Structures are given as C-alpha cells and as structure tokens.
Amino acid sequence: LLVISIHFTFRYHRILKRQKRKQLIKEFDELLVRDPEAAKEKLKELENQRIIERGSLKHRARTKFQQDVVKYAGRDSKAKQVLEEHFRLGKELKSKVPMESSSDEEEEEEQEKKMSVSEMIKSAAVAAAKSDGTSGGPDDEDAAGEARVALFELRAKKRRELEAARSRAAKKPTDSEPIFEQESDWTFVSTSSKAQPESADGENESESKADLAETQKPTDPSEGW
DSSP: HHHHHHHHHHHHHHHHHHHHHHHHHHHHHHHHHOOHHHHHHHHHHHHHHHHHHHHHHOOOOOOOHHHHHHHTTOOOOOHHHHHHHHHHHHHHHHSSSSSHHHHHHHHHHHHHHSHHHHHHHHHHHHHHHHTTOOOOOOHHHHHHHHHHHHHHHHHHHHHHHHHEEEHHHHOOOOSOOOSEEOOOOOOEEEEEHHHHHHHHHHHHHHHHHHHHHTSSSSOOGTTTT
C-alpha cells in the first residue's frame, strides 16, 4: 500500500510540475523575445533556485516523503524520473538563451593581443583621461607620446645598467695562480710554504756576496806600517 500511495503521489506531483514547467517555459520564451537581458537574469535566478533545491534534496532528506524518494529512486523508474526532472528543466532553459558573453570576451582578448605597445599606451592614456572627466584629444596624444618616451628611456636605462654589469664582470681579474705546485718527485707543495725558503735562500746569498766584496777590497800599503 505504501508503494501504491507513493506511486500516485509521484504521479500527481509530476503532472503539476509538468504543467508548471510548460507555463514557465512559455513565460520565459515571451520574456526572451521582449527583453533578452531580463531573460538572462531570470535564467540565473532559476539556476540559483535549482542549486538550493538540489542541496535540500541531497543533504536535508529528513521528511518521510523525501526519505521514500531517495529509498525507492533506484528501484522505481518513475521516482527516478521525478528526481531527474529538474535537470531536464535546467537544460531546456539554458538552451533557450545563447551564451554570447564568453564569445565577446574572447574577441576582446584577441584584439588586445593584436594591439601594439604604442596603441596600448595611447588607449590607456585615453581611458585615464575619460576617467578624469576629460575627452580624448590632442592633450591625450601628447600624454601618450610622453608616456612612450618615458618607456623608451626606461628601457635604455635598463640596457645601460646591464651592459655596465657585463663590462665589470669581464674586467674582474681572475686568480690563475695554482694553490699547489708539483715537484720533480711528484709531490705537491703549497706555494705559500715554498715562498718562505726561497726568501731565506735569497738572504743567505746576499750575505755571502757582501763577505766576498769585503775580502776582495784593495788594502792601503801605508796601513802595514
């Protein structure tokens, strides 16, 4: 008996919803002919209502009727049709309105990509002038020219800084002196430790040269007397 009562209840509500849906589609078609913008707003409103209704069906199935719908939806094809009716309604309403906003945005993006740097600067100057309450004219062209000159100067400054950094890096001396030197017996000696004995040998050599000069110095004959 419960299944029979649920079946007739579904059938009654299905007939009512079908009538409401036909009436809603008819009103939507008339609104689309009169005012397309208002039809878009109406479609957004219906979508929001559908989201709220779907959330209530999925997450708030607390009443006996909602629990029975969820329970017998997988077994009864008619109950499943009742649950899927809202999806069909949304698709039908969406198919009535052509989505032109996305195509317009894509065209604007393509036009922006085709614009050169000077045109972008000029358009930015004109937009700034319009936002200030002034109209585009010779002053706007002068402002665009000044902005273009400032941009070129900034690029030249960055280029000079880059060239100066490269020249400094090229002129920086590199330390090519090896840390270790190889001796004849295949041993490695530090250059710092090798420099100390060489300096000591140099001092000894200078002292020996001074002694030899003193011995070879000619003597005065009168000193012997």
